[in-house]
Amino acid sequence: MTQPSEILLQANAVSIAYGEQLAVKAVTLPVYQHRITSIIGPSGCGKSTLLRSFNRMNDFIDHVSLTGEISFNDQNIYAPDADPVAVRLNIGMVFQKPNPFPKTIYENVAWAPKINGLKDNMDDRVEQALKQAALWDEVKDRLHDSALNLSGGQQQRLCIARALAMNPLVLLMDEPCSALDPVSTARIEDLLFELKEKLTIVIVTHNMQQAARVSDFTAFMENGVLIEYGPTETLFTNPENERTEEYVTGRFG
Amino acid sequence: MSQTAPEIRLTRARSRPLEKVLRWLFFACAAISVLTTLAVVGVLSVETFYFFQQVPASDFLFGTRWTPLLEPKSYGILPLLFGTTLIVIGAAIVALPVGLACAIYLSEYAGNRTRDLVKPILEILAGIPTIVYGFFAITFVTPSLRTLIPSTEVFNAASAGIVVGIMVLPMVASLCDDALRAVPNALRDGAYSLGATSFEVTARIVVPASLSGIFAAFVLAISRAIGETMAVTLAAGATPNLTLNPLESIQTMTAYIVQVSLGDTPAGTLSYQTLFAVGAVLFAMTLVLNLIANAIMNRYRDVYE
Amino acid sequence: MNTQAQRLKKRHRISAAFKCFCLSVTCLAIAILGVLILEVTVLGLPWLNIDFLTRFPSRFPEKAGILAGLAGTLWLVSLTAAIAIPIGVLAAVYLEEYAKPGRVSTFITINIANLAGVPSIVYGIIGLAIFVRFLGLDRSVLAGAMTMSLLILPVIIIASREAIKAVPSSLRQVAFALGATRWQVTRDHVLPQAMPGILTGVILALSRAIGETAPLIMIGALTYIAFVPEGPMDEFTALPIQIYNWTSRPQEAFHELASAGIIVLLLVLLIMNATAVWIRYRGNKNRFR
Structure with a gap:
């Protein structure tokens, strides 16, 4: 399952603090191209904070400081001359709760290309992105309806389509199914397998079965520390660390 | 010897007259607000009714000359409406863009420390009495305008409009800030994550x-x-003037009401009744606008809850 | 890809320019406050002395003082407080603690919201027609205070309702469970808890009454008054009326007097607002949670 692949994104000794409180402690984690990497761990273990640092979404939270570096394509995205906007154009994100803009379905998907001045072939772009997100068939007849009328699962796939419209290289997903029902969850998991042909995915989840089902590599975090990282199969069947074993076998958490 | 249980009564021991009296007293207090509205509507409509018995409504609403205190008397409210409109336009040009930009700065850019500094300053601006703004118009804004544009009259609509704009600016900024901050952060996150x-x-x-x-x-x-x-009474003048030139002296509806009340106009005369007719127009206009604003606000509160 | 980089640069430039615009506009708004205060201080400070505070108005600026206005404002605000605070707070108590939610209570709420938006000069017209002429109170402090009470009642009711609403319902339930009547619960538990919030709102409403000019002009308070009112039926003048009077004269010296009057007015307001902040701070310390 895990053929050799390039490292596309890498956290090197990353520590993140909210004011005085360390939320992520010296984490080093590689992310392989065209693979799904999942980050698991109990609530408050710092997994979402780490994920948000991969496309500098923590910039918007007051008093957050980061040490170490995150390299993307061998460039440090936290370098002084790095542009967070350019970073996010390449590294998209899908959030815990679906957050479509209060606009039409079409406008949601077309939004990112539009602000980037890509005006030609917009219909194709929107169709392409919606198809990739496996939403096209359900919405093709009502592209100009409000996105807020879609069901939760559809909204989340719309958010995925919205993120795909600019063809990012990486898609970060922060517990994308936690607000969805099991059927919608299954659809999104299926979608992940198709998407990894095109891009690289990092997914944070507190659902261990989900991590085991979808990901190629898994990282287990606890109290801000990366306890163990490895191929998903190894981590779930033969963990090296005792804490990992207790967590994946459900003895705590 | 067996103990008898003490008598337990679940019916009311006494009728508690105090509770009843108080309830009615409190209700009366709340009803005073309704009585106030009735008084406003009643007084304005009765006097306006008498006014319309002597002046046809069409003369009042469409007449282009307003000279109720001078001979020949004429009761066309249009000059006063134009005066008020000029002030509103001036105030809107100042307050709406500046207020919105302030709100955007506070809500989208300022850190908590800056907010804690700027918000009280806006509150101070909002708490300064209108008479002080009138003084500011006369002693600062008008002289500055006259230096910039020498053709400006001593009393002019522009100066009053600017100052009224400054006066309502804190309210615009604070309400817009509330509206912007009601937008969930998830939407901002979504947009930023797309590289905006x-x-x-x-x-x-x-x-x-x-x-x-x-x-x-x-x-x-x-x-x-x-x-x-107050600001328009002091700075905009007392000449009912059918003009859209902001550098001329004009008179607003409010300034006219003040002018009448400054003179000793006997009750029951036609000039006394003009006060209520103009007051009724003023009240109707602000009431309609306030109802519209409240309706809009109630609707948008529902969106994100 | 190069054009993409150029475009990004342009987008950043627009974004930075926009942020800069919003920041400078905010600074401008603050600067206006600075200019206003500076102007008033420079013009008025030289005139501000004991004589100014203890003299009556005069045709000669160097002999004029603010005593009548200051005394009138104190009379006015005391009477207004005596009328408006009990009515306003009890109306809020009725609407929050007694009234069942329904048409009547919604109607009163909407009515109060609309009254809060009625221009102050309309209250002046009503004061003139009802208190001055119909009730025959003439140009007395009482007529002024009743007019001001109508004006600030909506403010007091709205603020008091907010304060009462903020009292946790668990507190009420505890008291009810001990067998208290509604009034006992309100008097002993709800009102004490809500008091800091109510007082803050009341003080802000009274500061509005102190600064209002137009309604007082309407009821005819703009007369030459060279005495301190001794009872509620006396004629009066008030700080903002004095300021208006001086501002509307063309002579520069009277404008300087007006500035001195404004300084006094703003100091009175400052003291009241500082009190409100202090009460809010004290109130937050011992509160049922």
Whole structure:
């Protein structure tokens, strides 16, 4: 399952603090191209904070400081001359709760290309992105309806389509199914397998079965520390660390 | 010897007259607000009714000369409406863009420390009595205008309009700030994660999402500007003037009401009744605007809850 | 890809320019406050002395003082407080603690919201027609205070309702469970808890009454008054009326007097607002949670 692949994104000794409180402690984690990497761990273990640092979404939270570096394509995205906007154009994100803009379905998907001045072939772009997100068939007849009328699962796939419209290289997903029902969850998991042909995915989840089902590599975090990282199969069947074993076998958490 | 249980009564021991009296007393207090509205509507409509028995409504609403205190008397309210309109336009040009920009700065850019500094300053601005703004118009804004544009008259609509704009600015800023901050952060996150700049997030997502709240703030600001009295009485003049030139002296509805009350006009005369007729127009206009603003605000509150 | 980089640069430039615009506009608004205060201080400070505070108005600026206005304002605000605070707070108690939610209570709420938006000069017209002429109170402090009470009642009711609403319902339930009547619960538990919030709102409403000019002009308070009112039926003048009077004269010296009057007015307001902040701070310390 895990053929050799390039490292596309890498956290090197990353520590993140909210004011005085360390939320992520010296984490080093590689992310392989065209693979799904999942980050698991109990609530408050710092997994979402780490994920948000991969496309500098923590910039918007007051008093957050980061040490170490995150390299993307061998460039440090936290370098002084790095542009967070350019970073996010390449590294998209899908959030815990679906957050479509209060606009039409079409406008949601077309939004990112539009602000980037890509005006030609917009219909194709929107169709392409919606198809990739496996939403096209359900919405093709009502592209100009409000996105807020879609069901939760559809909204989340719309958010995925919205993120795909600019063809990012990486898609970060922060517990994308936690607000969805099991059927919608299954659809999104299926979608992940198709998407990894095109891009690289990092997914944070507190659902261990989900991590085991979808990901190629898994990282287990606890109290801000990366306890163990490895191929998903190894981590779930033969963990090296005792804490990992207790967590994946459900003895705590 | 067996103990008998003490008697337990679940019916009312006494009728508690105090509770009843108090309830009615409190209700009476709340009803005073309704009585106030009735008084306002009643007084204005009765006197206006007498006024219309002597002056045809069409003369009042469409007449172009307003000279109720001079001979020949004429009762066309249009000059006063034009005066008020000029003030509203001036105030809107100052208060709406500046207020919205302030709100955007506070809500989208300022850190908590800056907010804690700027918000009280806006509150101070909002708490300064209108007479002080009138003084500011006369002693600072008008002289400055006359230096810039020498043809400006001593009393002019522009100066009063600018000052009324400054006066309603804090309200616009604070209401727009509320509207912008009601937009959930998830929307901002979504937009930023797509590689948008702060301007794109603000102008294309946050402002459109809070448009109804911003619009309500604008309507309320206009309503306030229409009802503003002291600054326009002091700075805009007392010449009912059918003009759209902001550098000329004009008279607003409010300034006319003050002018009549400054003279000793006997009750029951036609000039006394003009006060109520103009007051009724003023009241109707602000009431309609306030109702519109409240309706818009109630609707947008529902969106994100 | 190069054009993409150029475009990004342009987008950043627009974004930075926009942020800069918003920041400078905010600074401008603050600067206006600075200019206003500076102007008033420079013009008025030289005139501000004991004589100014203890003299009556005069045709000669160097002999004029603010005593009548200051005394009138104190009379006015005391009477207004005596009328408006009980009515306003009890109306809020009725609407929050007694009234069942329904048409009547919604109607009163909407009515109060609309009254809060009525221009102050309309209250002046009503004061003139009802208190001055119909009730025959003439140009007395009482007529002024009743007019001001109508004006600030909506503010007091709205603020008091907010304060009462903020009292946790668990507190009420505890008291009811001990067998208290509604009034006992309100008097002993709800009102004490809500008091800091109510007082803050009341003080802000009274500061509005102190600064209002138009309604007082309407009821005819703009007369030459060279005495301190001794009872509620006396004629009066008030600080903002004095300021208006001086501002509307063309002579520069009277404008300087007006500035001195404004300084006094703003100091009175400052003291009241500082009190409100202090009460809010004290109130937050011992509160049922």
